[in-house]
Amino acid sequence: MLDTQNLIHAADQARQKAYAPYSGFRVGAALLCRDGTVFTGCNIENASYPVSNCAERTALFTAVSEGYREFEALAVVSDSGDFTPPCGVCRQALSEFCGSDFIILMCSGSLSYRQTTLGTLLPFAFSLQLM
Numbered sequence: 014m015l016d017t018q019n020l021i022h023a024a025d026q027a028r029q030k031a032y033a034p035y036s037g038f039r040v041g042a043a044l045l046c047r048d049g050t051v052f053t054g055c056n057i058e059n060a061s062y063p064v065s066n067c068a069e070r071t072a073l074f075t076a077v078s079e080g081y082r083e084f085e086a087l088a089v090v091s092d093s094g095d096f097t098p099p100c101g102v103c104r105q106a107l108s109e110f111c112g113s114d115f116i117i118l119m120c121s122g123s124l125s126y127r128q129t130t131l132g133t134l135l136p137f138a139f140s141l142q143l144m
């Protein structure tokens with residue numbers, strides 16, 4: 014059961030653990046599993062910039078590495094005063110495990126958010142079923 018405020022709060026807490034000395038842009042994500050478990054993640058940058066990892070994939074990979082593969086929703090909070098959408102790479106990463114109805118809460122600060130779905134943000138996701 015999705016408790017939006019709880020998920021956004023968890024993402025905001027994760028944002029405070031971000032390691033972002035190069036961009037100065039901290040991002041936190043909270044991923045709700047179908048059984049109610051929540052995994053969080055932050056962005057983790059690297060002196061070799063492309064090695065950096067986004068908050069959303071940190072949360073997703075943590076969850077999968079703990080044996081979770083069924084997800085319901087994701088909240089994303091950043092330092093921006095605007096609603097924060099997941100980047101294209103993270104959308105594709107999510108599409109490996111999440112269907113088009115997967116809920117994404119793009120937050121502005123820790124209070125307001127826009128709710129959308131993975132299908133809206135990533136129509137025509139690449140899948141091996143296409144091969």
Ligand code: THU
Nearest residue numbers: 036038040056067068098099100
């Ligand atoms: N970032 C995320 O963590 N998630 C996104 O969806 C977009 C960007 C991070 C990557 C980098 O550490 C910083 O934000 C600036 O791009």
